[in-house]
């Protein structure tokens with residue numbers, strides 16, 4: 001019997017339909033390779049082939065836009081939003097529009113031609129985390145911007161393109177994204193009733209039941225969500241309450257790097273290097289505005305969502321907002337727990 005499950009935070013329903021079930025180990029190894037790989041502009045020595053660097057981690061004696069770096073951030077060559085200009089908000093009858101002001105940056109996570117973040121060291125991933133924090137803090141100074149979404153597309157199906165060099169992206173927007181607002185609203189509503197953070201309660205319950213727990217180390221946990229949208233969807237959360245990813249203590253960045261690497265390695269090994277997306281959900285910029293974000297420090301809780309792309313989203317999902325997942329999160333968690341890395 002298929003099962004309907006509701007996500008407690010945003011109220012989204014999913015259908016867990018295991019009727020035509022495959023075993024967990026049968027999901028991997030189906031990734032479409034996509035067209036041939038293109039020459040890589042992101043390796044060390046190719047700095048002139050990318051836009052100028054906005055940020056880098058490099059020894060002081062190395063020149064900007066030259067070799068010697070450990071991590072670089074450059075503007076996207078095909079930016080979705082641009083830094084220059086005014087928002088120029090307008091209404092056309094019932095339609096609202098504004099200029100595409102924002103920022104779109106590419107984080108080149110390593111100077112080596114390594115395709116999957118899973119293969120970077122814990123230390124290197126912790127540098128990526130530091131970079132995300134530094135860039136979000138810098139973009140917050142721009143009063144036109146409201147949110148920064150950090151995300152990764154790995155593999156052809158996941159939008160990773162034809163260059164197989166580990167990188168992530170960061171898009172700063174002049175409006176708050178709908179998905180984020182849904183989480184903020186759901187968390188706020190829960191807080192009004194219970195005066196507790198819904199994510200903290202969820203963490204407590206998942207640590208007690210362990211049914212969907214993949215790992216718990218160094219102040220973080222990784223779970224498969226109860227109302228999972230995709231097989232092997234994983235959430236990484238800090239155990240200590242915090243709405244703001246940029247407030248992450250420097251001493252915990254290496255720990256988070258270790259957790260991210262472990263999870264990505266389990267996916268890579270257990271599922272034959274599947275394509276995946278990940279996103280970072282953190283609080284929007286909390287600027288003083290009447291009636292807004294008054295309890296966000298207490299009621300929201302940052303997290304990372306990882307979505308392996310092993311199934312397709314089709315008509316029913318587009319039409320309803322329901323997702324159909326052919327594997328229970330309990331079976332997915334058990335499988336990932338047992339993949340040794």
Ligand SMILES: [Zn+2]
Pocket residue numbers: 040041042043112113114164165
């Ligand atoms: Zn490369």
Ligand SMILES: [Zn+2]
Pocket residue numbers: 197198199200201240241242299300301
């Ligand atoms: Zn919390």
Ligand SMILES: [Zn+2]
Pocket residue numbers: 183281303305
């Ligand atoms: Zn989220």
